[in-house]
Amino acid sequence: MSSLFLSVMMMVSAGCSSNSGDVPLVTAGKSAYTIVTPVSPSKAESKAAGIVQEYILQVSGAKLPIMQESNFDGRQAIYVGNTKHTSGPVSIKDDGYYTGVAEQSLYIRGGSGKGVIYGAYHFAEAYMHCRKLPGVQPVVPASRDIKVPAGMKDLSEPDFIYRESYYPASADPLYLEWHGLQRFEDLWGLWGHSYFKILPPKSYFATHPEYYSMVNGKRQPLQLCLSNEEVFKLTVAFFKQAIADNPDAIYWSISPEDGPGGCTCDQCKKADAEEGSQSGSLIRFVNRVAAVFPAQRFTTLAYGYTSKAPGKTRPADNVYVLLSTIDAYRQTPLQEAPSAAGFRKNLETWEKTGGHLFIWDYTTQFTNYLCPFPDYNNLAANLQYFAAHGVRGVFSQGSGDTYGDMAEYNSYLQAALLWNTKADAAAVSADFMKSYYKAAGGPMQQYVQALTAAVKSTNAVLDIYGSPIYSGRDYLSPANLDKYSNILDQAEAAAEKDTAALQRVYRARLPLEYTVLQQSRVYGTEKFGYLVPGNGNAYTVNPKWPARVQRFTAQAKAAGVTELSEGGLSPEAYQQQWQLLLQRPWVGGLAFRAPVTLVNPYTPEYSPMKEKTLTDGLTGDKDFSYNWLFTYGKDMIATVDLGGSKAVSSVQLNFLQDARHNIFLPVKIIIEISGDGKAYTKIGEQAGGLPKEEDYAVAIQHYQFKNNRKPARYIRVTATCAASMPEWRAIPNKLPAVCCDEVVVL
Template sequence: MSGLLLMMTMWWHTAFSGNSQDINLVHEGKSAYVIVVPAQASKAEQRAAGIFRNYIEQISGARLTVIPENEYHTQPAVFIGQTDHSHGPEQIKGEGYFIGSEAPHLYIRGGSGQGVVYGVYHVLETYMGCRKDAGEPAVVPASRDIRLPGQLHDLQEPAFLYRETYYPASLDPEYLEWHGLHRFEDLWSVWGHSFFRIVPPDTYFNTHPEYFSLVNGRRQPLQLCLSNEQVYDLAVAYFKQAIAKHPDAGYWSIAQEDGPGACTCDACRQADAAAGGPQGSLIRFVNRIAAQFPEQRFTTLAYGYSARPPQHLRPASNVYIMLSTIDAFRQEPLATAPSAAPFRKNLEGWAALTPNLFIWDYTTQFTHYLTPFPDYAQLQPNLQYFARHGVKGIFSQGSGAAAGDMAAYNSYVQACLLWNPQAAVTAVSERFLRSYYGAAGPYIQQYLAALTQAVKDTRATLDIYGNPVRSSHDYLSAIWLKKYNALLDQATAAVKNEATLLKRVEQVRLSLTYTALQQSRFYGTADGGYLHPDGTIRAGWREKVRAFAAGCQRAGITELAEGGLSPEGYVQDWERTFSQPWIPSLALGAPVTLAHAFTPEYTPKGAATLTDGLFGNSDFSYNWLYTYGQDLIATIDMGSSKPLRRISLHFLQDARHYIFNPVNVTVEVSADGKHFQAAGEQSIPAGAEDYTVRIQPYLFPQPGVTGRYIRITARCPASLPEWRLVAGKKPALCCDEVSVE
């Protein structure tokens, strides 16, 4: 026996003399162990061994040697991968893993893919106290002794084949591996809305418009014409090249663009009629492509016009359907929410046609990432519902690379539930909050509970396209905001001397600050508004806006909404608001009578929006009177006859949201409210295709005119312009303030 081997053998007997049932992996900074991998180790097994060795060294200072199994003798070992020294179940489901021990040996095995890597991270967190709560460096305890139980039998298998939670933490590759997560970019070579990557309009539309959808009698680059043989040939050629370039890709997307415009040519219409809708030509097309590449897996979206399952048509065996939950509200579980009834029906219909179902789910408010969005209680029941219906994979879309409401928390809890929907979610939540927020954790837990309770008590609606103003009368009311802030005050006090933890609590507070700032635009001169009753800006308001932006920058927040403003842009937007001159309108606060109904979800103040002294900005949900598909006819009563010099108002154009300028605006004046005389008229020509958001002023000089009543008539376009024509949609009008001087 060599001197070194004799010394290690003596050390090993000493280390185990205390408890023969334990595995003393490291004792007093030294280890007798080696890491053993298969003689022909896979990349995943090699990586797993390297990760294990590096973390053991970080914890204890001991550096274990990695050897192939054909060089192993009899020393204590950590067997990583499918070695001949096997232990545990013969088969491991999917990317699952098994952790076993029979003193003195430790075994870490994985199923397919990265299972063995996931197993290593499970050992590090569960048995060695390491943590990776967010996209930050892992927390690694320091200890010169590492001891594990000697009779481990820990089998972990994922409930879903594909698991993705889309928050900033997922930009960290180690976070993904630590929590058994995926990314579209890693599994799909082509993912999401992919039609125009396969047949790009920039390349083909001018020369071959027939490749694209026929909508309202003309070819438009909205979707593809799926009955066109050349489109099929181009798609086959595209995938031949792409598959050769990326042979390891797991999935390939063939899916419609985000929006309407399904082709209505004779051939597509015939296919659709046979299958009960546009999903017919889509599934036929995807099946044809899939037949050319039987070894590949293709995905397509059941979304918008393709959400319903087809009749008399099944997806091919290598086609996966990704069904969207986009139309459901989030204050109730999807299994019971009335708003999710169409989704449930579609899910059951698709499940009857194919076992290959994925879900594209949503867990954030896309219009305002930072707005508190307490759907936390629905995370587990929704994933359990998906699992019961045989769903194989989940894309849980949060705020993406932008930090949204409780992004780190949502990501962590979702990751645990995507692996095991039956996990003890309360314990998972408490474990994260205690680890990530330290002494502030219990107060953050109370804050989340208060938000959840408020939604229930006020019967609030959680809309992924909502805003803080729409919720100002329920769970984001002034009374509730005060309660939330009080809880965060306690959280702040608990960690006031710990810079890292304090920064995390401050990031939570940004959601309440943002809510208050956004609501202040709506309140105006009332309590909670940014203006004094005389129209001057309240003291310190500019500083509040700038402090908020600075807090966002410290937290790494770069975007406040999907495709929305940066914190710097948000400050500039406020500066434009601050720079608007206050006009002491003769109509300020005057009652308004409307001939037609407004849209309440976008007009919280109702008719008073036209005389509250506040102007709108580029967001149509703030300070705009929104009327859908009908004229705006508003009569303002100023209380007494007054000499008039000028009447002004604004209209918003936002074609993306079907909001357009009126065709014609007329102003009439009356002394008695019955007999009106014309006081001005402007006709507005229809513009060319333009998706730029614009605010257009309209001025009506009134020299020498006296009146008590003013009637504004804005004629709504009879239909959407051809370039924005969508079945079932009508144009809307948005007017902000009728200012009278």
């Protein structure tokens, strides 16, 4: 439900109804009206009556009494809830609401859930002009007179029964109720990836490995074995207790863990083969559990290896499937994006099952929550596409509890369109900018438009796992960053006399500053880098950079940034990382800026500085997307040309291990030297290899090869990539990668 959209519409409605006269609820601060509830009001009806009373009092100073219908014998009433004395439609779909006027009385009714509460807040906004913006206390204007249009009949029903916009504002219950949003904490007794919440491997795997998935012929604690009868019995026992402990929960999740490893034992494999998908054994299992609890709703995930719908088994009536959009890029609507072709096919096949379908969507860059991510213009098209295919609920995952790019705007716009997919997104956007940024609203609207226009004009890719480095070649180029910064300069100037609005503009600028800082780490000694020429051929830290990093950290904390990526650094840890980087001695060496020739290609989305990553004078940290040459599935064979014969004392380089991103140390590293680029002599070899035991710690391994000042012009590095993933990290159709940061020749 968009309060902005609805308020605009109701102002139009009110204007149209004014010819028939208005009904005065309060005149000169006095009222003869009573708020009337049913004889036995529900919790929602009682709360809605209190909301109506509270805002009439705050606006006009008139405190209307609240009375149960059996005790009321007057004529002028505001009926709240399903009273016997009623008006409007016989039924209201889902948690929609109705506000209407008949015979000098106002009626506020709701469907299921919090519908009547949504109606109460709609009344406060549309007819008393109160507002509730993200992170801001309600704005309540004073007026001694409150009127509603005579003959008003307003029915508002949501397009989705589940509507979540996951940003910091979702932690504010008042904001959620005002805008018709929900959150999984209030609806789910068990949420998300839940297998190991039901049967934790720490409790069961050692004694009962058969409860867990068989992968590559071996039982592994990656997923559950859904054909195991004891797994079913333990799952039922778990839910019996969990439901008894939380009887008000609406949904309960039975969903795979976040990763691969679906069971391939004979029975699970047979079920999946019969269904033509690994979701086959999943849906059969969930249906079976759901049959034990017919009064409950169970959810499961169509995600990763379970994305494809089963060919035969239909989800039970009390089973809801959350289909993920995770593999799609975001620069174009999902209905047309080539990267979303698989999602579209899966959506259509799940739709054909006739079951209840929810969507798990993504509207942020998880690797960099503060990176500008202008997918805003695609939201309406995506939600309309979902609704057209029978989708009944949407979890729109943004930056969660931490502040991210345009978090307030994203939350507000999403609220509007999750309630009404056909709402005028441009009007909602413009009204939000004016209401939230006040005098700076115009420039802020220009800023959003400039970002979205640049994505289109540069043919940029919006990847939820991208980086401001990769996008530095297109919509986040230094030239474009300057354009955006100039627009925000105008916004700051416009909001100069409004402290609150100015602080909001400052928050909106944080993503640009973060982008500049991150890009400076890979530009290094070049223009836009954090290093400047020092004595001789050396480089030193730009003297402005320490204060700049410190200022950014303070502003990020003030804005509510708790982590800069999903499970990533806090602002304090980010500052510490920078401090270590700024204290690191710069080592150029003989190979600094030397040309590099590669036998096998690097992966461009993770190696934005291309092959010169190996000789740009910059070493990498634990984030693989910064200053690492990423080579996927093949050996890294790099030849560095020193430009002439040099006395070489040693060759040093680092490799990264990051199993979660499928990056492993080379199986073998060979260093060779040559004077003519044809005949090579090996000066060293070191063995690496894959970890035999599960190990997700991110580590940097340093390697050094001595050469005793033998002359050489060419240095050839061969880093042999493992042929396949380690057994404990086996992922279908995925190969290991190797990451090297810098070839330092001394």
